[in-house]
Amino acid sequence: MSGTQNQPPLVRVDRVSKHFGEGEARVDALRDVSIEIHPGEVVALLGPSGSGKTTLLNVIGCILDPSSGSMELDGELVLENGRWLRPNLRKLRLDKIGFIFQFHNLIPFLDATDNVALVLQLAGADADTARTRALELLDYLEVGHRRNAMPAKLSGGEAQRVAIARALANRPRIILADEPTAALDSKRAGIVMDLLRKVAVEQQAAIIAVTHDEKIFDRFDRIFHLRDGRLAVDDTAREPFRS
Amino acid sequence: MNLAYRDIRHNLFRFFLTCLGLGLLLGVVLAMIGIYKGLVVDALTIARSPAIDVWVVEANTRGPFAEASRIPGDTREAIARIAGVTAAGSITYQTVEAEHGGGKLRLYVIGFESGRPGGPPEIVEGRHIGRSHYELVADRSAGLALGARIRLGRSTFEVVGLTRHQVASGGDPAVFMTLLDAQKLQFDLAPSAARVQVARGVGGASRDTVNAVVARLQPDASADAVASSIQRWKHLAAITQEAQELILTRSLVDRARRQIGLFTSLLLIVSAVIIALIIYTMTMEKLKQIATLKLIGAADRIIISMIVQQALALGFIGFAIGALLIVNIKDYFPRRVVLEADNVMVLGLIVFVVCLVSSGLGVRAALKVDPATALGG
Numbered sequence: 001m002s003g004t005q006n007q008p009p010l011v012r013v014d015r016v017s018k019h020f021g022e023g024e025a026r027v028d029a030l031r032d033v034s035i036e037i038h039p040g041e042v043v044a045l046l047g048p049s050g051s052g053k054t055t056l057l058n059v060i061g062c063i064l065d066p067s068s069g070s071m072e073l074d075g076e077l078v079l080e081n082g083r084w085l086r087p088n089l090r091k092l093r094l095d096k097i098g099f100i101f102q103f104h105n106l107i108p109f110l111d112a113t114d115n116v117a118l119v120l121q122l123a124g125a126d127a128d129t130a131r132t133r134a135l136e137l138l139d140y141l142e143v144g145h146r147r148n149a150m151p152a153k154l155s156g157g158e159a160q161r162v163a164i165a166r167a168l169a170n171r172p173r174i175i176l177a178d179e180p181t182a183a184l185d186s187k188r189a190g191i192v193m194d195l196l197r198k199v200a201v202e203q204q205a206a207i208i209a210v211t212h213d214e215k216i217f218d219r220f221d222r223i224f225h226l227r228d229g230r231l232a233v234d235d236t237a238r239e240p241f242r243s
Numbered sequence: 244m245n246l247a248y249r250d251i252r253h254n255l256f257r258f259f260l261t262c263l264g265l266g267l268l269l270g271v272v273l274a275m276i277g278i279y280k281g282l283v284v285d286a287l288t289i290a291r292s293p294a295i296d297v298w299v300v301e302a303n304t305r306g307p308f309a310e311a312s313r314i315p316g317d318t319r320e321a322i323a324r325i326a327g328v329t330a331a332g333s334i335t336y337q338t339v340e341a342e343h344g345g346g347k348l349r350l351y352v353i354g355f356e357s358g359r360p361g362g363p364p365e366i367v368e369g370r371h372i373g374r375s376h377y378e379l380v381a382d383r384s385a386g387l388a389l390g391a392r393i394r395l396g397r398s399t400f401e402v403v404g405l406t407r408h409q410v411a412s413g414g415d416p417a418v419f420m421t422l423l424d425a426q427k428l429q430f431d432l433a434p435s436a437a438r439v440q441v442a443r444g445v446g447g448a449s450r451d452t453v454n455a456v457v458a459r460l461q462p463d464a465s466a467d468a469v470a471s472s473i474q475r476w477k478h479l480a481a482i483t484q485e486a487q488e489l490i491l492t493r494s495l496v497d498r499a500r501r502q503i504g505l506f507t508s509l510l511l512i513v514s515a516v517i518i519a520l521i522i523y524t525m526t527m528e529k530l531k532q533i534a535t536l537k538l539i540g541a542a543d544r545i546i547i548s549m550i551v552q553q554a555l556a557l558g559f560i561g562f563a564i565g566a567l568l569i570v571n572i573k574d575y576f577p578r579r580v581v582l583e584a585d586n587v588m589v590l591g592l593i594v595f596v597v598c599l600v601s602s603g604l605g606v607r608a609a610l611k612v613d614p615a616t617a618l619g620g
Contacts, residue, residue, distance in 0.1 A: 054618065063538060063615045094540030105535040105617055107246075109253030114244060121244055122540050150253070166539070178618045 008075060009036040010173050010206040011060060016069030016079075018055050018229075029055040030066070031229040039173065039204040042197055042219065044211050047226035053210045054178070056226065060208060061097055061176050062089045073097070074173050094123050098167030100209075102179035104159040106151035112138060112162045113147045119169040137165040141195055157188035164195055168203070175199070177209035186215050193219040246536075246545065247552035250529075261521060262557060266564025268514050273569045273590060275507040277580035282503060284581050286412040286496040289353070290487050292364045293332070295457040296466045298482040299473055305482065307336050307454040308412065309490045314479060316426075316451030319356075325472060327464030332359030333453040335425040338415060343386075343393050350385060350418045351411035352395070354425020360457050363419045369404035375421055380404035385416035396428040412495050414578040426450050511593065518561075518594070519601035522554045526605030530612050538614035547606050554602035558594045566591075 018030040030052045037043055045053040058064035060071070062078065071079035073096050078085055086092050093099075106115045116134035121127065138144040143161040151159055160180065167175050177196070181189035193216050200207050209220070217223065225232040251258045290308065298307070299314070299322055306312025316333055323331040335354035340347055355361035357372060363380045369389045372378045379400045381387040384407075391402045400420065409417040420428075430450040460469060470481035482490070492500065526533075533546055566587060573580035 058615050058618065061538075061618075063613070063618075090537070090540050090542065093538070099538055099617075101535070101617060105531070107532055107535065109246075109250040110244075114249070118244055119539050122542070122545070127244065 007039050007204075009038050009072070010074055011035070011037040011208065012072040013056070013060065014070040014072075016056070016059055016066045016071060017082075018052075018059060018064065018066045028229045030059070032069070033226075033229070033231050035224055035231065037206040037208060039206060040200050041221045042193075042200045042207040042209070043222045043224060044209050044217070044220040045224050045226060046211065046217075047232070051226040052229040053226045055229075057176055057178060057208065057210050060174070061099065062092050094119075094170060096172050096174055098170070098172040098175040100160070100163050100167045100175065100177035100180045102182050104151070104156075104163040104183075106154075106159055106162060106166070108151050111148050111150050112143065112154065112158075112165075115151070115162055116165045116169050119166055123170050133169065134165070137168055138162065141165050155188075156184050157191060160184060160188070160192050161195065164192070164199070168199060171203070173203070173205045175205055175207045177207060177211075179211055179213070180209055181211065181213045181216055189213060189216055190219075245552070246549040247556065250549070251553065251556060258557070261525075262560040262564060265518065265521065265557060265561030266568065268517060269562050269565030269590070269594065270568040271565075272507065272510050272514055273565055273582065273587065274573070274576070274580060275503060275510055276586050276590065277569065277573060277582045278576070278578065279500065279503045279507055280581040280583060280586060281579035282412075282496055282500055283492055285410050285414060285579055286491045287488055288408060289336075289351070289411055289417060290484070290491055292409060293334070293355075293360045293362075293457050294364070294459070295360050296460040296464075296484050297328075297458040297469050297473070298484070298487050299456040299458065300454070300480050300482065302478050302480050304480060305490050305494070306480075307334070308487075309494050312454050313452050314454075314456065316422075316453050318453070318479065319359075319456045321476075322456050322458050322473065325458075325469060327460050327469050328458045329461050330360050330459040331456055332356045332361040333422055333456050334361040335422065335429055335454045337425070337429045337454075338411070338413075339395055339428070341393055341395050343391075348385065348393075349415045350381075350395070351413075351415040352425055352428060353417055353419050354422040354429070354453075355419060356422045360459050363404070363406040363409065365406060366404040367407050369402070371404055372419070372421060373403070376424055377401060378403045379418045379420040379424075380406055381418045382409040382416040383407050384410060385418065387418075398424065398427070400424070408579065410579065412491065422453070426452065515593075515597045515601075518558065518597050519604060522550075522557065522598065522601040523604050523608070525553060525557075526550055526602075526609055530609070531617065533609045534612045534614050534617035537612065538617045543610060546609050550605045550609060551599070551602045554598040554605065555595070558598035562591055562594045 013033060013035045015032045015034055016030055017032055019026055019028045021027055033056060045056060047053045059066045066082050068082040113134045116137055117130035120130035120133055135147060138147050141161045141164055143158050146154060146158050181192050196207050199205055300306035300312035301314050304310040304312045319331050319333045322328060333356055337352050339352050340349050372380060377398055377400050379402060381402050383405050387402045389402055389405060392399050430452060460466060466483040470483050473479055473481035536546060
């Protein structure tokens with residue numbers, strides 16, 4: 001496993017449940033799910049539709065209130081007995097979490113550099129600092145030559161790399177990815193996964209991806225299988241991925 | 244980083260087209276306001292141009308504009324002798340249709356006594372009437388050039404001067420001529436009809452009839468008092484200038500004024516709904532981007548600011564286009580379009596408020612967006 005198991009986990013989810021509706025209409029999206037993800041790990045959440053993987057990703061991303069359970073992010077207890085301990089979850093997301101989307105979700109009216117710089121400016125960086133850091137990140141992800149391109153002019157792989165740069169902008173140690181390779185062919189999917197691996201190892205980040213993409217299953221350190229809201233298999237025993 | 248500006252710049256052509264459409268709509272609203280004001284101003288122009296204080300008309304009428312009025316021409320001498328009156332003049336009004344330039348020309352003929360109240364208020368080109376016959380001063384909107392000759396009745400007149408903004412309440416351009424010419428034009432019978440009258444033994448009646456006598460008072464004289472003293476002559480009625488203006492706006496052009504006023508109000512409501520729809524649609528199109536912005540940590544105020552700035556930019560640019568358009572084409576309207584600064588400012592304020600309220604709808608929708616919708620296809 002690439003992750004450092006002897007370090008404290010970056011993400012610790014403890015008996016988190018989430019249900020929607022009440023009575024006969026009640027749907028249990030998550031039932032007592034507990035997972036730990038360590039720095040440097042790249043893990044996948046896998047399961048059929050309605051299994052609860054996106055719900056779990058939303059809870060870890062602090063955009064969905066769970067019904068019960070606790071959660072620590074980067075050493076900070078942020079959720080206890082189903083209640084958020086921070087009043088401003090927006091700030092929590094800005095500080096600790098980066099997001100990568102299935103269709104990159106770049107802001108269409110900003111060029112590649114400004115898409116990355118925007119996140120830095122939202123966190124309070126001045127325009128020059130934000131731009132410098134954005135250019136560094138684009139170079140780091142080997143898409144610096146497209147710094148002035150608008151999202152519509154980027155290829156799928158380039159756009160996803162810019163999206164990864166945006167996710168990394170504020171140096172979050174937790175990166176959540178929703179089907180990051182679904183819109184890419186095998187070759188580009190492999191490149192994106194290599195980049196995510198590079199980020200996880202070099203920045204000691206934890207990367208959690210929801211995916212159905214079988215061609216990249218072997219790129220994950222661990223795969224958590226979810227079924228009917230429960231963690232069915234914690235695939236920690238599988239042979240770890242070696243790049 | 245100004246997101247509103249970046250979004251506009253990215254979709255500049257589309258934004259400009261939207262502004263242009265809104266500008267045309269606001270231009271129509273401005274034009275209607277201008278036409279409404281123009282109607283009122285036009286209605287009052289002829290009544291105000293002699294700069295007098297009292298109108299003397301036929302008894303039991305509200306002439307000479309709202310009702311027909313005929314009084315003897317020598318009434319003027321009697322009025323001039325009333326205490327407080329500094330000047331009095333006889334006036335006739337009539338609408339004629341003349342052939343000119345291969346087409347029909349409707350004119351509002353005003354007959355006045357030279358050197359007395361009732362003549363054109365200013366000459367913008369040419370000169371005042373200098374001869375007792377066959378000269379006239381025309382309003383520019385009649386399209387008559389200086390020196391042009393036009394046949395009215397059985398006489399041909401030469402245009403010796405041009406004035407401006409002198410139109411009747413119906414929009415017909417005014418022409419000023421001597422009282423004698425106007426009386427001849429209005430009251431002379433055609434030769435064949437005159438011969439019949441003479442044969443019947445009723446010919447030769449005096450044509451010294453006028454529609455009204457106007458009186459200018461001393462600054463300290465009371466118009467009401469003078470009017471009351473004139474009313475004592477049973478064959479005359481006297482109307483103060485204030486009352487005459489009221490008759491014109493409340494009676495003569497009232498229906499047209501209310502019609503245009505109502506239409507303008509409806510147009511304003513339609514504009515407000517369209518502005519609201521445009522801004523709401525602009526926001527709804529960006530919901531996915533807004534969800535993404537919220538997810539990556541953008542504060543609500545950044546999103547609110549983006550929507551409000553775009554709404555105000557749309558309103559401001561649209562209003563500027565509309566105002567610019569109407570200012571530049573208003574003189575080509577067949578009737579006067581009066582754009583007063585305060586009317587334009589009030590409409591601008593209304594557009595500002597509508598944009599603000601409309602952006603409120605968009606903001607409400609944006610704030611309700613769940614950041615989680617940015618995840619997933």
